[in-house]
Amino acid sequence: MTDLDDFRASVRDWCREHVPAGWRQAQTGVSDDEFVRFQRSWFAELRQAGYAVPHWPREWGGGMSTAEQAVLYSELAAHDAPRLVLAFVAIHHAAATLLAAGTDEQRRRHLPAILDGEIWVQGFSEPEAGSDLASLRTTARREGEAYLVNGQKVWASGAMHADWCLLLARTDPGAPKRHGISYFLLDMRTPGIDVRPIRQATGESHFCEIFLRDVVVPASQLVGPENEGWRVAQQTLAAERGMTMLELAERLGQAGFRWLVETCRRPGPGGRRPVDDDAVAGRLAELETEITGLRALCRGLVDRHGEGPADASIVKLYYSELLQRMTDFGAEVAGLAAHAELAKPASSGWESGAWVLDFIGSWEWTIPGGTSEIQRTIIGERGLGLPRGA
Amino acid sequence: MSEEIRDELRAVARDLLGQAPPGREADWRRLAGAGWLGLEVPGALDGEDATFAETAVIAAELGRAAAASPYLGTVVLGAGTLNLLEPVPGRDELLRDIANGQAVVTVALPDGDADGTVALPDHDADGTVPYGDDGGTVPFRLERRAGQPDGFQLHGQAAFIPDAAEAGHLLLLARDPDGTPVIAVIGPGEAGLSVTPQPVLDQTRRLALVTANGVGVSADAVWRFADEPQACVRRLLDRAAVAVACDSLGVAGAMLDATVGYARIREQFGRPIGSFQAVKHACADMLVQVSVARELVAAAAQRLAEDAPGDPATSVAASMAKSYAGAAAVDVAGKAMQLHGGMGYTWEAGIHVFLKRAALNRSLAGSPAAHRRRLAERYRAG
Numbered sequence: 001m002t003d004l005d006d007f008r009a010s011v012r013d014w015c016r017e018h019v020p021a022g023w024r025q026a027q028t029g030v031s032d033d034e035f036v037r038f039q040r041s042w043f044a045e046l047r048q049a050g051y052a053v054p055h056w057p058r059e060w061g062g063g064m065s066t067a068e069q070a071v072l073y074s075e076l077a078a079h080d081a082p083r084l085v086l087a088f089v090a091i092h093h094a095a096a097t098l099l100a101a102g103t104d105e106q107r108r109r110h111l112p113a114i115l116d117g118e119i120w121v122q123g124f125s126e127p128e129a130g131s132d133l134a135s136l137r138t139t140a141r142r143e144g145e146a147y148l149v150n151g152q153k154v155w156a157s158g159a160m161h162a163d164w165c166l167l168l169a170r171t172d173p174g175a176p177k178r179h180g181i182s183y184f185l186l187d188m189r190t191p192g193i194d195v196r197p198i199r200q201a202t203g204e205s206h207f208c209e210i211f212l213r214d215v216v217v218p219a220s221q222l223v224g225p226e227n228e229g230w231r232v233a234q235q236t237l238a239a240e241r242g243m244t245m246l247e248l249a250e251r252l253g254q255a256g257f258r259w260l261v262e263t264c265r266r267p268g269p270g271g272r273r274p275v276d277d278d279a280v281a282g283r284l285a286e287l288e289t290e291i292t293g294l295r296a297l298c299r300g301l302v303d304r305h306g307e308g309p310a311d312a313s314i315v316k317l318y319y320s321e322l323l324q325r326m327t328d329f330g331a332e333v334a335g336l337a338a339h340a341e342l343a344k345p346a347s348s349g350w351e352s353g354a355w356v357l358d359f360i361g362s363w364e365w366t367i368p369g370g371t372s373e374i375q376r377t378i379i380g381e382r383g384l385g386l387p388r389g390a
Numbered sequence: 391m392s393e394e395i396r397d398e399l400r401a402v403a404r405d406l407l408g409q410a411p412p413g414r415e416a417d418w419r420r421l422a423g424a425g426w427l428g429l430e431v432p433g434a435l436d437g438e439d440a441t442f443a444e445t446a447v448i449a450a451e452l453g454r455a456a457a458a459s460p461y462l463g464t465v466v467l468g469a470g471t472l473n474l475l476e477p478v479p480g481r482d483e484l485l486r487d488i489a490n491g492q493a494v495v496t497v498a499l500p501d502g503d504a505d506g507t508v509a510l511p512d513h514d515a516d517g518t519v520p521y522g523d524d525g526g527t528v529p530f531r532l533e534r535r536a537g538q539p540d541g542f543q544l545h546g547q548a549a550f551i552p553d554a555a556e557a558g559h560l561l562l563l564a565r566d567p568d569g570t571p572v573i574a575v576i577g578p579g580e581a582g583l584s585v586t587p588q589p590v591l592d593q594t595r596r597l598a599l600v601t602a603n604g605v606g607v608s609a610d611a612v613w614r615f616a617d618e619p620q621a622c623v624r625r626l627l628d629r630a631a632v633a634v635a636c637d638s639l640g641v642a643g644a645m646l647d648a649t650v651g652y653a654r655i656r657e658q659f660g661r662p663i664g665s666f667q668a669v670k671h672a673c674a675d676m677l678v679q680v681s682v683a684r685e686l687v688a689a690a691a692q693r694l695a696e697d698a699p700g701d702p703a704t705s706v707a708a709s710m711a712k713s714y715a716g717a718a719a720v721d722v723a724g725k726a727m728q729l730h731g732g733m734g735y736t737w738e739a740g741i742h743v744f745l746k747r748a749a750l751n752r753s754l755a756g757s758p759a760a761h762r763r764r765l766a767e768r769y770r771a772g
Contacts, residue, residue, distance in 0.1 A: 261769050264769065265769070265770075275766075275769050275770055276770065278763070278766075281762070281763070281766035281769060281770070282759060282762045282763065282766060284765075284766060284769050285709075285713070285761075285762035285763070285765035285766045285769075286713070286762060288710070288765065289686065289710040289713060289714050289762075289765070290682065290714070292686065292689070292710055293682035293683075293685050293686045293710075293714065294682070296685035296686070296688075296689055297681060297682065297685050300685065310677075314677065314678050314681055317674075317678060318678055318681075318682065373667075373671070375674075376667075376670065376671040376674040376675070377667065377670060377671070377674075379674035379677055379678070380664070380670035380671065380673050380674045381670070383674070383677055384650045384670075384673055384674070384677060385650070385654070386650065386653060386654060386662075386664035386665065386669075386670050386673060387654065387661075387662045387664050387665040388665060389665050389666070389667060389670070
């Protein structure tokens with residue numbers, strides 16, 4: 001038995017003992033407060049086992065190899081473990097930013113706090129700055145030892161629960177648009193912040209608008225040099241993409257595809273199982289093949305630290321569209337019964353098995369974080385060296 | 391061999407094979423001189439002691455160059471088969487001749503579109519083995535010759551066998567009178583054997599129909615698998631599938647590069663066409679498909695290099711690689727023709743060579759549908 005087999009066995013044992021029985025039913029249709037409570041308690045359990053932040057450096061509480069992370073995520077998914085939804089931005093985006101560009105003091109202040117449950121939100125997009133993120137208008141004006149921030153952010157997922165925000169704001173209105181942006185850590189308890197949830201296509205409301213009026217941010221909360229925020233954001237976003245994708249790809253394979261096969265084995269109204277239809281079986285084989293390819297791509301991305309200039313975009317694009325194809329197929333096969341599932345379990349993945357809701361929710365992957373169209377442009381220009389458009 | 395050595399092998403092969411225009415005959419003696427024909431032949435027999443992972447590198451580069459050669463029949467299938475057999479007189483000699491470039495070999499395997507099950511059929515009441523009612527998966531059968539205890543007669547037929555018309559040795563998968571899959575080794579001129587070329591639209595591949603109508607076979611020309619025969623046949627089918635998947639990956643890579651190169655320089659409306667989003671996004675999709683195919687093919691090649699015959703995970707990986715890469719290469723080559731515009735449709739431009747090869751590859755060694763059917767068996771149980 002290799003070390004990796006030993007590790008897999010220990011994760012399995014842990015999952016059998018710790019994944020709360022029946023959580024999917026218990027968390028379906030729950031209040032926001034209950035969702036937050038459940039997320040916090042699950043995060044604490046994972047942290048105690050050393051499974052919460054496997055991708056962080058060892059000195060901060062992580063230190064797992066890519067192969068170990070893949071095993072961990074794969075086993076968590078195979079045992080239907082809840083996902084870390086609330087802590088997602090904190091353990092991935094915030095941590096990657098602090099590790100790559102933060103000061104020692106910022107790291108010491110926030111990384112242990114994240115392990116203790118500090119929640120983060122991303123404040124990047126704006127009503128007039130979506131795909132063209134660099135045209136953002138929120139301003140941060142230097143006043144002595146602080147900045148005065150004014151503007152509006154949108155699509156800030158989970159902002160109503162957040163303690164801190166990763167904020168991009170314009171510090172030099174006269175500079176070309178990518179050169180006048182700075183990156184800040186914003187304490188969400190600061191006066192002048194107003195958070196309003198937006199109801200999404202699925203009926204849920206975890207996306208928010210954030211209104212910022214004369215919000216004071218101490219200069220010590222700047223990440224990287226002033227006016228270098230765009231570069232910091234680009235670097236850290238690409239670096240953390242592989243990490244988040246590793247988990248999501250294992251989920252797609254170990255949880256999502258397994259549920260899809262189960263759905264296809266369930267006899268329909270006429271007693272026929274969809275899986276006995278050759279067309280259905282062929283689609284399943286095609287999806288399993290694509291998921292296998294995605295998982296290999298993700299491991300490669302993490303192992304090679306995003307060596308190709310567009311590797312992260314390839315993985316994001318492929319994952320999003322594969323998720324959409326898979327949930328679309330799930331919705332088609334599951335039929336009318338899936339339309340009667342009006343809520344999916346909170347804390348579940350993007351492929352919860354409530355296929356119609358999962359399908360509608362899949363646009364949450366093809367649109368944010370750079371739309372599929374933007375990703376294709378990046379792949380064409382940075383990955384293949386094709387000329388920029390007019 | 392390590393990943394770095396494979397990268398080096400790839401670079402050298404790309405350079406050497408790239409010297410001839412696409413679609414030409416590869417220089418067999420130079421392939422032998424480079425050691426690429428004996429990659430999996432033992433060192434004691436003038437081979438390289440390498441694995442299928444290295445054979446896969448050459449297979450992909452032959453696809454990238456759309457080179458014509460008897461590599462599939464001789465190296466992928468021929469040496470692959472011989473390595474799975476019990477060591478008997480003649481076997482080692484043939485392996486050495488393959489490594490040295492002196493022997494061209496082919497192997498007649500079950501049709502890749504049949505499900506590839508090689509389960510033993512039930513014997514008839516009179517003790518003969520029926521042929522053809524088990525899906526026709528094993529193409530030939532050996533019958534005992536009356537009055538000649540050592541000899542057999544070979545019957546059967548296999549279509550679209552790569553490199554059969556030029557092979558000096560035909561390794562024909564047959565059932566012996568007990569129903570066990572064995573290899574009958576036949577020379578091309580034997581009485582009762584006919585090898586009829588089957589010209590195909592892809593001019594870079596040579597396929598033939600092999601028919602045996604009572605060919606006399608002596609007992610020492612019946613070679614047995616060293617391991618469990620079913621597992622060995624499955625292994626050969628998987629080798630064929632993954633080698634063709636490698637070829638498709640090579641074709642797709644060549645077409646992506648050609649298209650990107652063209653889109654950078656070809657101007658319309660006063661701009662390079664690669665600056666138009668419709669063209670750029672199509673190229674991006676090609677790169678994604680090639681990237682996924684590369685991962686699946688690498689994983690399958692690695693399993694063939696490391697796993698013992700009979701591991702079902704190897705066959706799963708092989709079917710995934712073949713079904714995905716086989717289909718993706720047709721998409722990519724088709725998109726290449728589209729994005730090259732009217733020029734791409736001309737004979738002279740040569741895109742058609744790759745498109746035809748990609749389309750033939752898709753059908754060789756099992757169609758995507760056949761491989762998906764095999765994968766799907768796993769979902770139905772339970």
